[in-house]
Amino acid sequence: MTPAAFEQLKRYLEFGNADAENIRSLAGEARALIPNVVEQFYGHILADPETLRIFTGGEEQIDRQRRVMRGWLEDVFAGDYGPEYVKKRTEIGHAHVRVGLPQHYMFTSMEVVWRGFFVGLIGDSTSATRRRELSSLHALLMLDLAIMLASYQDSYTEQVRKRERSAVEEKLTRAEHLAEIGQLAASLAHEIKNPLAGISGAIQIIQDAMRDDDPHRPIISEVIGQIHRLDATVKDLLLYARPIPPKATSFPLANVAARVLSVLREEPAMLRIRTEFDPGPVGATIHADEAQVEHLLMNLILNAAQASPAGEIVRVRIQENGSGSLRFVVKDNGVGMPPEVRDRAFEAFYTTKAKGTGLGLSICRKIVDAHNGTISLDSERGGGTTVMVDLPRNKSNNSFE
Ligand code: HEM
Ligand SMILES: Nc1ncnc2c1ncn2[C@@H]1O[C@H](COP(=O)(O)OP(=O)(O)OP(=O)(O)O)[C@@H](O)[C@H]1O
């Protein structure tokens, strides 16, 4: 609290020279009571295990605290309540926040201090002077309470600010880091693409030249399979790092879904499961980039298949969704996602799979965003997963035109 703010509080309470004078005339008797009041103060703390726990420094800290408290009380009766008084007391709240003492303790502990002096100083007196003196003392203790609470507030505000600052910084470094990875991935993917095409062509020639019963045929097939996998990963990386702006046309969404299901039929993950397809309203079209939508559906269906135990059904469904969009739903009864996976599933490079790149869903989100659509998922550990994509049906609802 600034001295100016303290002055304002004193004006509010009409605490002035007369009060300082009143307190000074109590000083003699009051000082004699200080050891007593301090003992009462610590009596309350020691009697309460919850409060005592604040003292992590044991007896030594309690002793130090007793001395500090005595000094604090001496200053109460020193009679000088100017700028120095506030300055000295501003630290208390900060120290309390440091040791983790909740601020509501200030009210009860101040009450203990007040009661100690009040009982000791009122005695059997009914004198008006004594009542005025005690009233001045009470006012001062309340002013002290205000100083402590103000510095509590400053400390808390500072803590919140610090926390916010470090959260923002963390986000920034994370974003920079991701941008760097993205660039690195893009250039790496680019470097890999051409030699890969070369290898693929060369292997193809060897395969074509082989006799049907050549014992090395399965090995060559395996090599070609792995090259395809690598090629798909590289394409994903490029797509993620440099998304191509959508080239939109109108086409029936069900046709694309049917095509994707048929293209995927021979995928190992798909061979293990069954699919059920409900094409929804006949011929319902969307206005979108067909190649990107195909990629989107493929990623979602593959994820569903990979998450499913053998023999399970993956349900693919298209629905009218009012409000000018078509809804595409992929529902599996697979392993589902615990909360920590669900929270990060759309992050680039986040994967729980040994052979995953973790780009599937982040690409899906990019594609959906570029089409002004929405994507959401509903998943629980062990409870299967449902992914819903809404894509606008009309040109006017797309953001890229
Ligand atoms: C009227 C109420 C209180 C007053 C006036 C008061 C006063 C003070 C003062 C002057 C300090 C030293 C600040 C500095 O480092 O500059 C302090 C620190 C501290 N107070 Fe209080 N206090 C009060 C209530 C309490 C209560 C109720 C507890 C315990 C439950 C407590 C525990 C502590 C502790 C643990 C420290 C830190 C001691 C250290 O340096 O290790 N205080 N207090
Ligand atoms: N249908 C699903 N069921 C359970 N978990 C899923 C499902 N879809 C995605 N996930 C979880 O989200 C993570 C991220 O998915 P994403 O498609 O982005 O990457 P990936 O499938 O791991 O790898 P990639 O698609 O690049 O090969 C997965 O590793 C998985 O843990």
Ligand SMILES: [Mg+2]
């Ligand atoms: Mg995936």
